[in-house]
Amino acid sequence: MTPGADAFELLEHVPTGAVVLRDDFTVLFWNRMLETWTGIPRERALGRSILELQPRLAEPRFRDRLDDVLRGGPPAVFSAKLHGHFLSAPLPSGELRRQQTTVAGIPADPGAGTLALVIIEDVTELTRSVDAYRAMRDKALAEVETRKAAEAELLRSRESLRATVAEKEVLLEELKEKVDKVATLSGMLPICAHCKKIRDDRGYWERVEAFISKHAGTAFSHGICPECYDKYYSHL
Amino acid sequence: MMALDALQADALREIINIGVGRAASMLNSIVKAHIQLRIPEIQVVAPDGVRELLAERRRHRLSVVRLPFRGRFSGAAELVFPEESAAKLVSVLASEDELPLDADGARSAALTEVGNILLNGVMGSFANLLKQPLRYAVPVYSEFGKDAGGVLPEMDATTAVVFAQIHFHVHELHVVGDIILVFGTGSFDALVESIGAYVRELS
Numbered sequence: 001m002t003p004g005a006d007a008f009e010l011l012e013h014v015p016t017g018a019v020v021l022r023d024d025f026t027v028l029f030w031n032r033m034l035e036t037w038t039g040i041p042r043e044r045a046l047g048r049s050i051l052e053l054q055p056r057l058a059e060p061r062f063r064d065r066l067d068d069v070l071r072g073g074p075p076a077v078f079s080a081k082l083h084g085h086f087l088s089a090p091l092p093s094g095e096l097r098r099q100q101t102t103v104a105g106i107p108a109d110p111g112a113g114t115l116a117l118v119i120i121e122d123v124t125e126l127t128r129s130v131d132a133y134r135a136m137r138d139k140a141l142a143e144v145e146t147r148k149a150a151e152a153e154l155l156r157s158r159e160s161l162r163a164t165v166a167e168k169e170v171l172l173e174e175l176k177e178k179v180d181k182v183a184t185l186s187g188m189l190p191i192c193a194h195c196k197k198i199r200d201d202r203g204y205w206e207r208v209e210a211f212i213s214k215h216a217g218t219a220f221s222h223g224i225c226p227e228c229y230d231k232y233y234s235h236l
Numbered sequence: 237m238m239a240l241d242a243l244q245a246d247a248l249r250e251i252i253n254i255g256v257g258r259a260a261s262m263l264n265s266i267v268k269a270h271i272q273l274r275i276p277e278i279q280v281v282a283p284d285g286v287r288e289l290l291a292e293r294r295r296h297r298l299s300v301v302r303l304p305f306r307g308r309f310s311g312a313a314e315l316v317f318p319e320e321s322a323a324k325l326v327s328v329l330a331s332e333d334e335l336p337l338d339a340d341g342a343r344s345a346a347l348t349e350v351g352n353i354l355l356n357g358v359m360g361s362f363a364n365l366l367k368q369p370l371r372y373a374v375p376v377y378s379e380f381g382k383d384a385g386g387v388l389p390e391m392d393a394t395t396a397v398v399f400a401q402i403h404f405h406v407h408e409l410h411v412v413g414d415i416i417l418v419f420g421t422g423s424f425d426a427l428v429e430s431i432g433a434y435v436r437e438l439s
Contacts, residue, residue: 060265061262061266064262065262065353065356068356068360072363072369073356073360073363074352074356074360074370075372075373075374075375076352077345077348077349077352077375079345079346079348079349080345080346081326081343081345081346081349082267082329082346082349083266100345104372104374123345
């Protein structure tokens with residue numbers, strides 16, 4: 001014999017939605033929580049197929065698993081993450097309540113098959129908290145990424161500036177050397193009236209080629225001019 | 237403890253594979269993604285053996301969905317994943333970015349559902365093919381640290397464990413977990429007898 005709705009009155013005292021189904025999907029019990037959530041009063045639900053009341057449950061992903069439970073199979077869990085909701089139960093905003101649902105088989109009297117006890121938890125608030133947490137985390141991660149990018153850019157600029165300064169310092173050093181050389185060559189040079197050696201700033205006498213080579217980087221090649229040839233080699 | 241002969245071992249593999257195949261098609265219809273499930277090997281081991289096998293997995297925190305069952309053979313069916321793999325799997329199935337499971341109760345609930353579908357497929361296959369009705373408790377999700385015990389239910393020397401590695405392929409993700417069926421005292425012998433009857437019926 002199939003039990004009546006009174007047999008399940010205990011389920012009025014649980015803080016969840018609760019429905020009991022016969023093995024042909026007929027609703028045997030529909031608690032007040034579900035009346036509030038779905039707007040379907042108990043009188044309208046009892047004796048009708050849950051597949052009529054909630055046509056979404058006729059989809060194979062629900063119906064096949066409900067069928068398994070009603071044939072004595074293991075309990076079935078329907079998570080909010082993968083299904084969103086089990087029964088259509090809108091909030092005042094029109095948004096559907098997200099639900100975590102467990103369906104367990106209850107052996108009925110001999111010959112009456114298996115009943116299915118469906119317990120539905122409203123996890124909308126939990127989901128909202130998680131969504132808020134995820135949004136906060138995404139924002140924090142985005143800020144960290146922006147900061148990292150800015151720091152990398154700053155580091156690149158600093159390196160570039162450092163390289164430019166180093167380059168300028170080299171140029172400045174070269175310029176200074178050149179200025180020193182020009183200063184050395186542009187002043188008054190003491191030169192021997194006979195051998196033409198030049199006296200440097202430390203008092204040493206250097207051949208003119210060596211002195212100019214050292215201070216101006218000029219290289220010399222030696223030859224004999226026609227006048228000197230005549231003067232020194234005319235006897236050859 | 238009775239041992240399975242070659243034909244019975246084949247039948248055990250077939251029963252588990254039929255259940256897993258059924259679970260795969262159910263998962264495919266739920267998440268609208270192509271999920272492939274593969275069981276490359278199945279072993280029957282004594283409690284010490286399963287502890288050794290599990291020790292290799294204990295380098296990670298583990299996510300476990302447990303489905304206790306009672307009947308001619310009693311025990312518990314478990315789906316065990318490294319926690320990180322479990323979080324990735326749920327993220328792919330729910331098509332969203334990854335969060336640690338403990339940051340989101342809804343995620344562990346989703347993993348409970350995945351385990352529920354898989355273990356129901358396997359246990360349903362045992363019950364239907366071996367014609368042995370079983371009673372079940374509601375599946376429970378737990379997490380275990382690297383050094384904590386409790387991944388397996390209490391076992392004694394007469395307990396037998398069927399250990400099946402399961403490979404999930406979905407999109408680019410490849411996740412490996414374990415299906416562990418723990419049969420209490422005397423239950424494995426009853427299972428072997430039932431499998432023997434099933435094999436005789438087939439031949």
